[in-house]
Amino acid sequence: MEAHDAHVNSEESENPGAAPYGNFINYYTFNPPENRLSLIPEALLQNIGFTSGDGERVLMLDVGCNSGDLSVALYKHLLNKEACTSDSPRQELYMLGFDLDQDLILRAQTSNPFPQNIQFIPLDITDDTESRAVLQAFLGKFGCSRFHLSTCFAVTMWVHLNHGDAAFLSLLSRLASHSEYLLLEAQPWKCYRSAARRLRKLGRSDFDHFKALKIRGDMAAHAREHLEKQCSMELVQCFGNTSWDRSLLLFRRQ
Numbered sequence: 001m002e003a004h005d006a007h008v009n010s011e012e013s014e015n016p017g018a019a020p021y022g023n024f025i026n027y028y029t030f031n032p033p034e035n036r037l038s039l040i041p042e043a044l045l046q047n048i049g050f051t052s053g054d055g056e057r058v059l060m061l062d063v064g065c066n067s068g069d070l071s072v073a074l075y076k077h078l079l080n081k082e083a084c085t086s087d088s089p090r091q092e093l094y095m096l097g098f099d100l101d102q103d104l105i106l107r108a109q110t111s112n113p114f115p116q117n118i119q120f121i122p123l124d125i126t127d128d129t130e131s132r133a134v135l136q137a138f139l140g141k142f143g144c145s146r147f148h149l150s151t152c153f154a155v156t157m158w159v160h161l162n163h164g165d166a167a168f169l170s171l172l173s174r175l176a177s178h179s180e181y182l183l184l185e186a187q188p189w190k191c192y193r194s195a196a197r198r199l200r201k202l203g204r205s206d207f208d209h210f211k212a213l214k215i216r217g218d219m220a221a222h223a224r225e226h227l228e229k230q231c232s233m234e235l236v237q238c239f240g241n242t243s244w245d246r247s248l249l250l251f252r253r254q
């Protein structure tokens with residue numbers, strides 16, 4: 001069985017009908033944080049010029065953070081270990097994670113090991129007014145105009161399927177406008193077909209926008225094209241492909 005099929009089958013077994021936004025309640029039992037972390041260098045922040053260990057404030061945003069497992073694991077992964085003398089982070093590394101699912105956010109808040117440094121809030125990124133206000137308010141507290149690094153893992157397909165082409169592009173535009181660097185994992189097109197098929201099997205109507213989508217095919221290439229041509233971002237690195245055949249692409253503001 002191919003890795004992708006394993007992924008499809010495991011997501012199928014999670015009763016996706018109850019998770020039309022990808023808000024799987026036990027996501028990390030079938031896609032543990034290590035699958036992505038193993039591709040991301042621990043020194044990523046230093047490599048891109050942000051050294052929170054020197055007292056510089058570094059702000060991260062995690063979009064669609066689910067129950068926060070990957071957010072917290074990534075936070076620990078990127079913490080400059082040399083500048084830490086104990087388990088508690090002494091660095092000025094802050095993270096905001098958000099998700100539209102309030103129950104998942106409650107779980108993330110309850111199990112948050114670093115509430116001084118990591119904040120989890122409920123937010124729907126497709127709500128333009130609310131998300132702009134909330135993200136700007138968070139940045140404003142730190143006197144920053146952008147997040148140093150935003151991450152968006154496995155979210156683009158759910159926004160695209162539920163809200164259509166325009167929402168897919170505006171998600172990318174919004175992330176670009178709020179970020180110096182953006183680490184993006186866009187689901188490939190085969191995942192879209194699987195997600196739509198699963199809902200049909202359950203006797204539910206197709207995702208509202210699936211058949212009408214004009215942006216289809218190589219989703220990573222579409223995302224890259226939009227970010228580079230419309231959002232003044234450039235691809236700086238690809239960290240390789242996950243076992244689910246998804247690439248992790250790092251973009252930076254030009």
Ligand SMILES: C[S@@+](CC[C@H](N)C(=O)[O-])C[C@H]1O[C@@H](n2cnc3c(N)ncnc32)[C@H](O)[C@@H]1O
Nearest residue numbers: 021022023064066070099100124125153154158
């Ligand atoms: C497949 S999970 C990925 C979770 C996490 N990013 C990861 O890769 O480990 C997709 C997440 O995106 C969230 N999501 C989907 N649409 C969203 C939206 N419009 N705004 C915020 N979160 C959203 C879902 O609730 C779900 O938790």
